[in-house]
Amino acid sequence: MSEKKTLSPLYSITAGTIAGISECLVFYPLDVTKTLVQLQKGTATKQSTFTVLKDVFKRGVAYKGISSPLAMEGFKRSVKFGATTEFKKFYHKLNPSFFKENSVNVNVASGITSGIIEGFIITPFELVKVRLQDPLTKFKAPKDCLNYIIKKEGYVKLFSTGLEAGALRQSVWNAAYFGSIPWLKSFIVPKSLTKEDPKYHQKMLFSNFIAGTIGGLFASTVNIPFDVVKSRVQGAITEEAKLYYRSNTFVTIFKIAKTEGIKTLFAGWTPKVMRLAPGGGLMFLMFEGMMSFFKKINGIEE
Known part of the structure; x- marks a missing residue:
C-alpha cells in the first residue's frame, strides 16, 4: 500500500504566513489597546477598554509599532501553523493510537511544542512592540527602540526579556486553540454533510470560521494571565520594576493577584478577545482555504 501523498511543509508555512499577516493588518489597533490596558498598574481607577481604544485612534497611534509585529507576524504564524502541522505528523507517527490524526490529543501536543518555538521567535519583536506602545515611551520608531535596548541592556536581554512568559503564553494559546477546533467542528x-453537497465548500468555510472564532475566544481567555505578565516584564524600565518582575512567571502571577487583585490578571481581556476571537476565525479560515487550494493544484484529495 503506497504512502498517502502529503504537501511539503513549505505550503503550510506559506498558508500560515498569509493567514497571520491578514489577521495582523485587520486587528492590530486592538493589540495596541490590549497592551495599554495591561500596562496600567496599581489598584487605582483604570481606563476602560473602549476609552483606551477611542484614545488610540484619537491620538493617531492605532498602528503604532506595527512594523515590528508585522515583520514578526508572518514568521510567527508560519511557525504556529506550519510547525503545528508538521508536529502533528511527528506525534502521529510516534504513537498512532494515542495521537490519532486530527484528534484533540495530537493537536494539543503539537500546539504546545510549536508554542515553545514561537516564544523564542517573538520575544525580541514583542519587547520592541511593548516599549513602543507604552504611552510614556521616548522612542519614535522601532529602530530607535531596538538600538537603545541593545546599547543599554544588551543582546541577551533583547532575546530573554519576557521569554518564559511569552513561551507559556503561546503554548497555552496553541494548545487551547488547536486542541478545541476538531472537537468544535464535530458539533458545528x-x-x-458530504462532498457531493453543492454547498459543501461554503458550509465548510462557515464551519471553519465559527470553530476558529470560538477556539480563539477560549484560547485568549485561558492564556491571558501569561500575556499580562509578558507585557509587565517587557514594559519594566526602572530598576525597581525589573527587580519586581524578575521572578518566574507563576510567582509573578501570584504577586500581581495578591497586590492588585485577580481581576488584573485578566486585564486587556476585552480587546484581546475582540481581536483574537474573530482573528482566530479569520486565521483558520485563511489557513484552511490556502491549504485546500495548495492540495487542489498538487492533485491531493482532502
Whole structure:
C-alpha cells in the first residue's frame, strides 16, 4: 500500500504566513489597546477598554509599532501553523493510537511544542512592540527602540526579556486553540454533510470560521494571565520594576493577584478577545482555504 501523498511543509508555512499577516493588518489597533490596558498598574481607577481604544485612534497611534509585529507576524504564524502541522505528523507517527490524526490529543501536543518555538521567535519583536506602545515611551520608531535596548541592556536581554512568559503564553494559546477546533467542528459540521453537497465548500468555510472564532475566544481567555505578565516584564524600565518582575512567571502571577487583585490578571481581556476571537476565525479560515487550494493544484484529495 503506497504512502498517502502529503504537501511539503513549505505550503503550510506559506498558508500560515498569509493567514497571520491578514489577521495582523485587520486587528492590530486592538493589540495596541490590549497592551495599554495591561500596562496600567496599581489598584487605582483604570481606563476602560473602549476609552483606551477611542484614545488610540484619537491620538493617531492605532498602528503604532506595527512594523515590528508585522515583520514578526508572518514568521510567527508560519511557525504556529506550519510547525503545528508538521508536529502533528511527528506525534502521529510516534504513537498512532494515542495521537490519532486530527484528534484533540495530537493537536494539543503539537500546539504546545510549536508554542515553545514561537516564544523564542517573538520575544525580541514583542519587547520592541511593548516599549513602543507604552504611552510614556521616548522612542519614535522601532529602530530607535531596538538600538537603545541593545546599547543599554544588551543582546541577551533583547532575546530573554519576557521569554518564559511569552513561551507559556503561546503554548497555552496553541494548545487551547488547536486542541478545541476538531472537537468544535464535530458539533458545528452537520453529520449529513458530504462532498457531493453543492454547498459543501461554503458550509465548510462557515464551519471553519465559527470553530476558529470560538477556539480563539477560549484560547485568549485561558492564556491571558501569561500575556499580562509578558507585557509587565517587557514594559519594566526602572530598576525597581525589573527587580519586581524578575521572578518566574507563576510567582509573578501570584504577586500581581495578591497586590492588585485577580481581576488584573485578566486585564486587556476585552480587546484581546475582540481581536483574537474573530482573528482566530479569520486565521483558520485563511489557513484552511490556502491549504485546500495548495492540495487542489498538487492533485491531493482532502
